[in-house]
Amino acid sequence: MFEARLTQASMFKKILEAIKDLVENANFDCSPAGISLQAMDNAHVTLINLLLRQDGFETYSCDRSLSLGLSLPSLSKVLKCANNDDSMTIKARDEADTVTFVFESSKQERISDFEIKLLDIGNEQYGIRDSEYSAVIKMPSAELQRICRDLSILGDVVTISADKAGVKFSTSGDSGSGNITVRPTTDSSIAAEDSTTIDSKEPVTLNFALKFLSFFTKATPLSPTVTMKMSDGVPIVVEYSIEDLGYLSFFLAPKLE
Amino acid sequence: MFEARLTQASMFKKILEAIKDLVENANFDCSPAGISLQAMDNAHVTLINLLLRQDGFETYSCDRSLSLGLSLPSLSKVLKCANNDDSMTIKARDEADTVTFVFESSKQERISDFEIKLLDIGNEQYGIRDSEYSAVIKMPSAELQRICRDLSILGDVVTISADKAGVKFSTSGDSGSGNITVRPTTDSSIAAEDSTTIDSKEPVTLNFALKFLSFFTKATPLSPTVTMKMSDGVPIVVEYSIEDLGYLSFFLAPKLE
């Protein structure tokens, strides 16, 4: 028997909104430690890595590990039926072929339960190494979202160059070419959430498909800041921490010039 | 000569928005008692019943009864030209083939008049009996609108079950199945507008096409609450009262299982 209760269904809605356009079916791997999801997008270009730690749930009970294979579009439809301030409980019996989501309003005047059929999805594990990166950039997540949206209007590929002085996003297309440079925050009166910090070991320049970076920024509502980790020749990591609960990170291989 | 003036054109705009997608042409029957409209939707599945009492108008003058046959899409276009805080005057001469709508801004710095051709629409009268119902549910109109919208994502048919303990809306579809249960409000500190009450004589369970119920909820801006009346084998009544003026109600026959 698996049962986990989140105080805010809205947090889970935001996670689904961030990944549902990249992956169609995915396993939510439930273990005593928490819920994790690893999946590649349909085009096998990006890797999604989600972790929700058990101690971030209001209640969490998992006798033994189980994989909940779900259609993300179906799950997203069910989650649309949760009010933002509803609580959410996930329930699954061992060996069951369905999972139940229960949404309760704060005063319990409205209770909803939804049942979704489980899918049998092959379980691939992806080895994710936490290596040391040439540049680790923390910046407001809304700023990254805006930059991706703006540059997508002009071009398809973004070149990200980072060094101690700043991080530069460049693109070009038929209408023109452009660069947006974000500098590390020096004004200490600015809140951490609104600040940009760059931890640069050596300058790095990489090219990425703007389309996928833009997809990642759908996770912006999850966190006020985003962390990007870059090294030559390895995928960029774009990570959104989920307060008190875990994180959602995306990996995207650089384009060769 | 018929002439009636409403302080708020916005009220009439809301009524049109609620019915214009269900019915194309309809007679506004004007009598000394007020304005009424009875019409079936284009598919002949639902019945609309509107009453605006003469004493809810700012001024109202009707020498003898007349039927104003109007194209609701045309009327809706004209009403879009009224500001929400404009007053609205309807004018029709006896035997005339047009009706005039006059909108005046509160300071009279802008006056608009629009003329619409009258249509000759066969006048059917529908016998509406006010019977006693197994269940009469009063709930916040926005809540019913939300439930219809949410469940429409999952299925086409909603099963509504009501008893003293609550009213349950259920649906199922390819993505999954779900139930939303609303309980009667017990907390007396909650305003009447935000409360749910259930007057249940005996338990009742009926199925309805979600599409039509959803259409009815376009009347939500008319009233903070909605009343649903249900009995086995007879159409559900979904009624929105219009403050100081009358009501707009919809009838929908249950689907047989």
Next chain:
Amino acid sequence: MFEARLTQASMFKKILEAIKDLVENANFDCSPAGISLQAMDNAHVTLINLLLRQDGFETYSCDRSLSLGLSLPSLSKVLKCANNDDSMTIKARDEADTVTFVFESSKQERISDFEIKLLDIGNEQYGIRDSEYSAVIKMPSAELQRICRDLSILGDVVTISADKAGVKFSTSGDSGSGNITVRPTTDSSIAAEDSTTIDSKEPVTLNFALKFLSFFTKATPLSPTVTMKMSDGVPIVVEYSIEDLGYLSFFLAPKLE
């Protein structure tokens, strides 16, 4: 070398939004006096006349006159990359084949620069006479926008009649016909921005294509008021002043009945 800096990039964005759907390519003529643009719409029905005086810029330097031929859709894409409170600097070298737009956030934590290729556009000059008009109407720009939007729902052609007593906008179509009359403001407690004044030498009645008048009202964000100048047989002038900077005006020939 040409270089001009505006404190608010948003002002230039609003200008582009107002004209980019009417004209595809246009010359920004830069001279020591300022920047001007004259262009006819693609259908050669309307004339756009823009003037931005040099003293409205934060800094302005223009050694010798040059014409910057730009694709307005491309320029509009680049301007979408400016935040509303960014400053904007336009830079062009003499004989260069590109122009550079630099956007800087107020705290300079983000600097963007975009380069657009210049186009070689034939330079037509249009003789614009400032004649005396039968009627000069100043009214809230949002009011004119609303009237054009409302009447467009009903018809294709608007008849504008102005005299001392008011200005009447009339149209008719399949759904019905209508008139909206705006009277001069008599209440002196109303702010100038919200007032309507009519300077009428003689009554005038002209017909215009609503489609083009509606296009002009895309300039509404530029100014709280709009001025219309009308005389028999000559194009109407619809003018939006741009505070401290200049104006954007449109000319549209009347339709013959």
